Structure formats: structure tokens, C-alpha cells
Amino acid sequence: MNKKIDFVKQSSFVGYEEILRQQEFVPIRPLGHGAFGIVYEAYDRKYGIVAVKIIQKEKFDVRELEAAKIIHNEAEYCPFIMDHIYSRSSESYQILIVEYSNLNTLNLFAKQPQFYLPSYILRTLMKQILEGMRIFHETGLVHRDIKCDNILLHCPPGTGRVYAKISDFGFAKMEVEIHEQTYFAGTxxxxSPEQFHISALITQKVDIYALGITFYNIITHKFPVICPSLxxxxxxLAQMKSINRPSEIKDDVLWDLLSQLLDNC
Incomplete structure (x- = not known):
């Protein structure tokens, strides 16, 4: 049975690689895949190594492309936001070409309970991510799916520096266009508490709360609240007046910052 599943996956990858070749990319390796498509590391003749996101057209939300264009036009030079370089389409797929990040996501830290970030690295990462979020919000967008897995890490070759980059704009939308939430978006x-109300007015505050949870997660390797269902x-969350300080966070200044982020909604 496992061999059959592996064969199906391998066949699927071969199909995507053929799509890439038809679009004049050189496929290198799959980076991740889901129900609606796949992300590949590939070589582009103009931009070099890139990440190529291939999505089934019937599953593609055009708002992701609209948000990507806004980010590219208004925040292209921010090193803390993943830049969508350009897009293409085939008969059956929408293809997004984005910056390639050569490390991992923040889950690299969040999912290793034996590993604690030195305070100077934690401060640097938090500063980068907060600056990226500030510039992202200046475009008028709400991300709506900030989480560890959507913040990538990249080390430009030869620099020795690591940058955190906010990525994946599949749920992003202009704040002025969001009157009431018509479906649940996020992880x-x-x-945030208000995202559980179908008629809630969703603002950029939900991203700030999600950043607080993200930082909480990479520091403590757990979540303040985790239940099996929506x-x-x-x-x-509705029953809680506030999130209690975990024993893992000793620094008063750090907890004060997290408290402000988590009390933002």
C-alpha cells in the first residue's frame, strides 16, 4: 500500500515538473505540496533560483494574486516580506513565482522543545518580523493567516545573515474591503477571539494577535490555547480574560511586549 502511495506521489511530481519545463523553468525539487497544488524550487533564466507555486485554477483564489501585486508594487524592497516576482498561467494551473528561501520556517524552532533561542537571536527575529508586519499593513492589507509556517527564513549566500520573511498571501485582503467575515480564515x-464570530469585523489587529501567538510558540514550544475544533x-478563548504568563518567559520586558500583542484584539 505504501509503495502504491509513493508511486502516486512520484507520478504527481513528474506531472508538475513537466508543467515547469513547459513554462521554461528547470525544476530542482519539490518544497511542499497540498490538496490544491505544489511549491517547487526551480531555476528561472532571468531571476535564477526561485520558488514556483503551482495551483489548480479551480482552487485558486484571485485575491492571492491581487495581494501579491500590491506587495510587489508597494513593499518590494522590504527584506522581511516575501516578494512575488511575477505570475503565469497555463490551461489548468495558476503559477506564482516568488523569492526562494533557503532555510526553513519558524517551525524550525517551535517544534523542537529541546531548543531555546538565545535572547539576542530572538530579539533580532522579532524585530524583523514586526517591521515586516508594519510595512505589510501600510499597504492596507490584512494577512489573516500569520503563523510559524508562513514566516520563512533565508540566508543570502555569502552574507552569513538570516532574514525572516512573511509569506503566503492566500487569505490576504484589503482592510477597507472587509466589512464582515463571511467565512473562517486562518489557522x-x-x-484571534473575534475571528470565531462569523459576522465579526476583521481588521489588521488579527495579524498582531497572531504574531503574539507566533512568538509565544517559538519561545515556549506550545500554544496558550489549543482545542480540537473551531x-x-x-x-x-471567549471564557478567558487574558492569557497567563508561561513559566518559560522570564524576561519582564519580553512578556510585556507579548501581552500587548495578545491583548490587541
């Missing part, structure tokens, strides 16, 4: 442990998570 359960990172969602309904239970929303109910639990």
Missing part, C-alpha cells in the same frame, strides 16, 4: 491556534477553541 486554529493562531486565530467551536471549542472559540468558546475557550
Amino acid at each position: 486554529l491556534p493562531f486565530m 467551536k471549542e477553541q472559540g468558546k475557550k
Whole structure:
């Protein structure tokens, strides 16, 4: 059975690689895949090594492309936001070409409970991410899916420096266009209390709260609230007056910052 599954995956990858070749990319390796498509590391003749996101057209939300264009036009030179370079389309797929990040995501730290970030590295990462979020919000967008897995890490070859980059704009939308939430967007442990109300007015504050949860997660390797369902998570958050300080956070200044982020909603 496992061999059959592996064969199906391999066949799928071969199909995507053929799509890349038809679009004049040189496929290198798959970086990740989901129900709607795949992300590949590939070589582009003009831009060099890039990440190519291939999405089934019937599953593609045009708002991701609209947000990508806004980011490219208004925040292209911010090193802390993933730049969408350009896009293409084929008969069946929408293809997004974005910057390639050569390290991992913040889950590299969040999912290793034996590993604690030195304070100077943590401060640097937090400063970069907060600056990226500030510039992102200046465009008028709400990300709506900030989480560890959507913040990538990149080390430009030969620099010895690591940059955190906010990525994945699939749920992003202009704040002025969001009157009431018509569907749930986000990832359960990172969602703010108001995101559990279907008629809630969604603002950029939900991103600030999600950043607080993201920082909490990479520091403590856990979530302040984690329930198995959307309904239970929303109910639990509604019952809480505030998030208690975990024993892992000893620094008063750090906890003061996190408290402000988490009390933002």
C-alpha cells in the first residue's frame, strides 16, 4: 500500500515538473505540496533560483494574486516580506513565482522543545518580523493567516545573515474591503477571539494577535490555547480574560511586549 502511495506521489511530481519545463523553468525539487497544488524550487533564466507555486485554477483564489501585486508594487524592497516576482498561467494551473528561501520556517524552532533561542537571536527575529508586519499593513492589507509556517527564513549566500520573511498571501485582503467575515480564515491556534464570530469585523489587529501567538510558540514550544475544533477553541478563548504568563518567559520586558500583542484584539 505504501509503495502504491509513493508511486502516486512520484507520478504527481513528474506531472508538475513537466508543467515547469513547459513554462521554461528547470525544476530542482519539490518544497511542499497540498490538496490544491505544489511549491517547487526551480531555476528561472532571468531571476535564477526561485520558488514556483503551482495551483489548480479551480482552487485558486484571485485575491492571492491581487495581494501579491500590491506587495510587489508597494513593499518590494522590504527584506522581511516575501516578494512575488511575477505570475503565469497555463490551461489548468495558476503559477506564482516568488523569492526562494533557503532555510526553513519558524517551525524550525517551535517544534523542537529541546531548543531555546538565545535572547539576542530572538530579539533580532522579532524585530524583523514586526517591521515586516508594519510595512505589510501600510499597504492596507490584512494577512489573516500569520503563523510559524508562513514566516520563512533565508540566508543570502555569502552574507552569513538570516532574514525572516512573511509569506503566503492566500487569505490576504484589503482592510477597507472587509466589512464582515463571511467565512473562517486562518489557522486554529493562531486565530484571534473575534475571528470565531462569523459576522465579526476583521481588521489588521488579527495579524498582531497572531504574531503574539507566533512568538509565544517559538519561545515556549506550545500554544496558550489549543482545542480540537473551531467551536471549542472559540468558546475557550471567549471564557478567558487574558492569557497567563508561561513559566518559560522570564524576561519582564519580553512578556510585556507579548501581552500587548495578545491583548490587541
